[in-house]
Amino acid sequence: MTFPNPFRPGAGHPPPYLAGRTTEIREFERLLAQPVILTNLVLTGLRGVGKTVLLESALKPLARQRGWLWTGNELSETINISEEKLAQRLITDLSVLTSQFEVDRQVIEGIGFHPQRQERSITFDHALMETLYKSTPGLVSDKIKAVLEATWEVVRHSGVKGIVLAYDEAQNLADRSEKDQYPLSLLLDMFQSIQRKGLPIMLVLTGLPTLFPKLVEARTFAERMFKVITLHKLDQDDRRAAIQRPISDNKCPVSFTVPAVDEIAYRSGGYPYFIQFICYEMFEAYLGHGDGVPNPGITVAHIARKLDSDFFSGRWNKVTDRQRELLSIIASLDDADDEFTVQEISEVSKRIGGKPFSPSHVNQMLGALSEQGLIFKNRHGKYSFAVPMLADFIRRQATDNP
Numbered sequence: 250m251t252f253p254n255p256f257r258p259g260a261g262h263p264p265p266y267l268a269g270r271t272t273e274i275r276e277f278e279r280l281l282a283q284p285v286i287l288t289n290l291v292l293t294g295l296r297g298v299g300k301t302v303l304l305e306s307a308l309k310p311l312a313r314q315r316g317w318l319w320t321g322n323e324l325s326e327t328i329n330i331s332e333e334k335l336a337q338r339l340i341t342d343l344s345v346l347t348s349q350f351e352v353d354r355q356v357i358e359g360i361g362f363h364p365q366r367q368e369r370s371i372t373f374d375h376a377l378m379e380t381l382y383k384s385t386p387g388l389v390s391d392k393i394k395a396v397l398e399a400t401w402e403v404v405r406h407s408g409v410k411g412i413v414l415a416y417d418e419a420q421n422l423a424d425r426s427e428k429d430q431y432p433l434s435l436l437l438d439m440f441q442s443i444q445r446k447g448l449p450i451m452l453v454l455t456g457l458p459t460l461f462p463k464l465v466e467a468r469t470f471a472e473r474m475f476k477v478i479t480l481h482k483l484d485q486d487d488r489r490a491a492i493q494r495p496i497s498d499n500k501c502p503v504s505f506t507v508p509a510v511d512e513i514a515y516r517s518g519g520y521p522y523f524i525q526f527i528c529y530e531m532f533e534a535y536l537g538h539g540d541g542v543p544n545p546g547i548t549v550a551h552i553a554r555k556l557d558s559d560f561f562s563g564r565w566n567k568v569t570d571r572q573r574e575l576l577s578i579i580a581s582l583d584d585a586d587d588e589f590t591v592q593e594i595s596e597v598s599k600r601i602g603g604k605p606f607s608p609s610h611v612n613q614m615l616g617a618l619s620e621q622g623l624i625f626k627n628r629h630g631k632y633s634f635a636v637p638m639l640a641d642f643i644r645r646q647a648t649d650n651p
């Protein structure tokens with residue numbers, strides 16, 4: 250017998266059941282209720298914790314239900330974005346909204362813009378937006394502000410509450426002084442300016458924990474401009490719901506035993522991606538595969554091993570021996586799962602014997618590991634692992650290959 254596997258281990262794949270996150274959703278609801286937008290949203294957390302799906306499956310529908318328009322994109326391919334490219338991104342995303350609205354040509358003329366076309370009603374589409382952008386004098390910021398103001402002018406007559414502009418993987422935005430390109434500062438300046446004028450256009454940025462420090466570094470006022478919501482691992486009840494609801498909601502012919510649920514909840518560490526992964530594999534082992542022969546010999550522990558080879562090994566194999574030594578020292582710290590300092594690492598390295606790491610050496614190596622996406626530096630100058638449960642994996646390596 251085969252039965253469709255309900256679990257969805259994959260970046261941005263909506264889960265069969267979105268567990269928990271009620272507090273976070275309520276926070277966003279409060280932001281939507283602001284009479285004037287003073288606070289925007291930064292949604293942050295480690296990879297796989299569920300930022301993208303919360304944005305897409307919960308926050309977007311909520312905003313729409315409350316009368317907001319929603320547009321945006323993912324910034325993953327835009328590491329080297331320029332101010333001009335950012336402006337083009339915004340124009341493209343805004344025009345998706347405005348091309349749904351036919352407006353009286355008076356409205357367009359009211360924005361101080363005289364399109365060549367003669368029709369009475371016009372859609373403020375991509376081409377028209379582009380023309381407005383090009384014909385507005387000044388800097389990129391002046392031009393894009395003109396486009397945003399015009400966009401609001403065009404949609405406000407239809408009774409919408411406002412517009413949400415949502416950008417995922419926003420940690421990829423960066424100012425680059427050597428190229429004289431400041432897209433991140435541009436984005437922040439622009440929103441501050443239009444919100445001060447009372448335009449209800451809200452900015453929602455999603456990204457890794459490096460995102461918010463980056464924003465504050467670009468513009469100190471970013472500190473006051475955003476509510477930061479950090480997604481964490483799921484608590485015990487939510488873990489159980491994430492594991493069991495997809496089974497019960499879909500009336501699956503099999504279900505996990507109570508010990509299996511507990512074991513999955515434990516092995517996953519409460520990280521949504523790991524829950525989906527383990528559940529998916531367990532389900533496949535029993536029901537999903539083509540030959541229809543269940544394999545009850547597979548245990549959660551087997552699957553957790555598969556997670557090691559599929560998820561962690563690739564990252565581990567890319568680091569040098571010396572980096573592994575350093576990572577193993579970090580994983581042995583009491584605060585490995587939380588945050589740690591250069592000093593702590595260096596001291597422990599002296600205590601355990603072997604070749605010690607000086608603070609400056611640690612510093613330099615953490616820099617390299619950050620580039621590789623394994624570690625990140627938080628706002629207080631401390632470091633954390635950038636991959637969930639990496640410390641556990643490293644400790645397992647040490648036990649397996651002493």
Ligand SMILES: Nc1ncnc2c1ncn2[C@@H]1O[C@H](COP(=O)(O)OP(=O)(O)O)[C@@H](O)[C@H]1O
Nearest residue numbers: 259260261264268297298299300301302521522
């Ligand atoms: N609240 C949740 N309950 C159950 N599964 C979730 C939840 N949040 C995320 N997931 C699952 O976890 C995985 C990673 O989610 P994703 O949104 O891509 O993470 P991120 O954007 O933070 O890297 C996906 O397979 C998704 O279906």
Ligand SMILES: [Mg+2]
Nearest residue numbers: 260261300301
């Ligand atoms: Mg994501």
